[in-house]
Amino acid sequence: MKNIKLRTIILLSGILSIPGLNANNVKQSNNNVMETLNLTQEWDKTFPKSDKIDHCKVTFINRYGITLAADMYKPQNTTGKLSAIAVCGPFGAVKEQSSGLYAQEMAERGFLTIAFDPSFTGESGGTPRYMTSPDINTEDFSAAIDFLVTHPDVDPEKVGVIGICGWGGLAINAAASDTRIKATVASTMYDMSRVEANGYFDASDSAEARNETRRRLSEQRTKDYLNGTPLLGGGVPDTLPENAPQFLRDYYDYYKTDRGYHSRSLNSNGGRNATSPIPWINTPLMSRAGEIENAVMIIHGEKAHSLYFGSDAYKNMTVTPGKDNNKILMIIPGASHTDLYDRKEIIPFSAMETFFNEHLK
Structure with missing residues (x-):
């Protein structure tokens, strides 16, 4: 033992201090190195390209060092920020x-927009692939804000977000933490933490049910570790069972047909990593939604199975004093959950345009 030379490590106020090492001589690599992404240059969207906008691919890095890929849409013949x-x-x-x-439509209405792939998904970077995280995915929105507020064509005081489906809940979560987001639209939103923890319509909201899910997912983690490859949970099934609920039929009609199928879409193909629900169960996304001071608009279809997510989120929000109508719940008559994915005649783009123009000023 006496031949072993020990370095002194001192723990002060919860900070690990090593003699000769301090913050001034430690260099961190923040936002310096981008992954090399394979970005498709051809137009491979599920919707036609508008002749009223300019389009290009862009990339940016989140604070976890993951490079995100996005399509940027800019209205033609515009000047100023x-x-x-x-x-x-x-x-x-x-x-x-x-x-x-959504991004292209809002660009036609005068906004510079980006539609981005989240971490681990699509053309964006990050491994393992097809993973989700309430923290990292919320950060993805803030990373997009980093990109926009520093863009030379953008007024940094006039930036908002739109989250669709599960990203509606994440958009609200991002707005609760990032005050640079001056206006938020959550369209046909899911609260992913609630549905993962409680099941649909809170039908499995019990410790017993959650613990059974935890056991199953924990066993799958062991299998994934031994196999070296995470199991995918499966996207929308290729063949619907006869007793499939209507909302699953609606998903099939979007993700599995020419209407919305895409080769890189998780829901169109093998789905997310099967253990992805683990962190969502213990992370309530809506816990600080009532503290958002900036504007929020929640849009839902009257016949959407997910309507209860948006309705309950809205109930927990508070109109900011002196800012009348800065919290809005809009119900679209007769619309289902997936109608608000791509039915341009149903999605209230004009109302969204008015909302953003009012609150991004």
């Missing part, structure tokens, strides 16, 4: 689907 919107969703989709359609 523009209001900007970052768009993502649905959960398990890619930017070539619903989020791209």
Whole structure:
């Protein structure tokens, strides 16, 4: 033992201090190195390209060092700094689907927009692939804001977000932590933490049910470790069972047909990593939604199975004093959950345009 030379490590106030080492001589690699991404240059969206916008691919890095890929849409023949919107969703989709359609439509209405793929998904970086995280995915929205507020064509005081489906809940979560987000639209939103923890319509909201899920997912983690490859949980099934609920039939009609299928979409193909629900069960996304001071608009279809997510989120929000109508719940008559993915005649783009123009000023 006496031949072993020990280095002195001192623990002071919860900080590990090594003699000769301090913050001034430690260099961190933050936002310096981008992954090399394989970005498709051809137009491979599920919707036609508008002749009213300019389109290009862009990349940016989140604070976990993951490089994200996005499509940027800019209205043609504009001058000066523009209001900007970052768009993502649905959960398990890619930017070539619903989020791209929203982004292009809002660009036609005068906003500079980006539709981005989240970490581990689509053309974005990050491994393992097809993973989800309430923290990292919320950060993805803030990373998109980093990109927009520093873009030379954007007014940094006029930036908002649109989240679709599960990304609606994440958009609200991002707005609760990032005050640079001046206006938020959550369209046909899911609260992913609630559905993973409680099941649909809170039918499995018990410690017993959650513990059974935890046991199953924990066993799968062991299998994944031994196999070296995470099991995928499966997207929308290729063949619907005869007793499939209507909302699953609606998902099939979007993700498995020419209407919305995309080769990089998780829901169109093998789905997310099967153990992805683990962190969502213990992470309530809506816990600080009532503290959002900036504007929030929640849009839902009257016949959407997910309507209860948006309705309950809205109930927990507070109109900011002196800012009348900065919290809005809009119910679209007769619309289902997936109608708000791509039915341009149903999605209230004009109302969204008015909302953003009012609150990004």
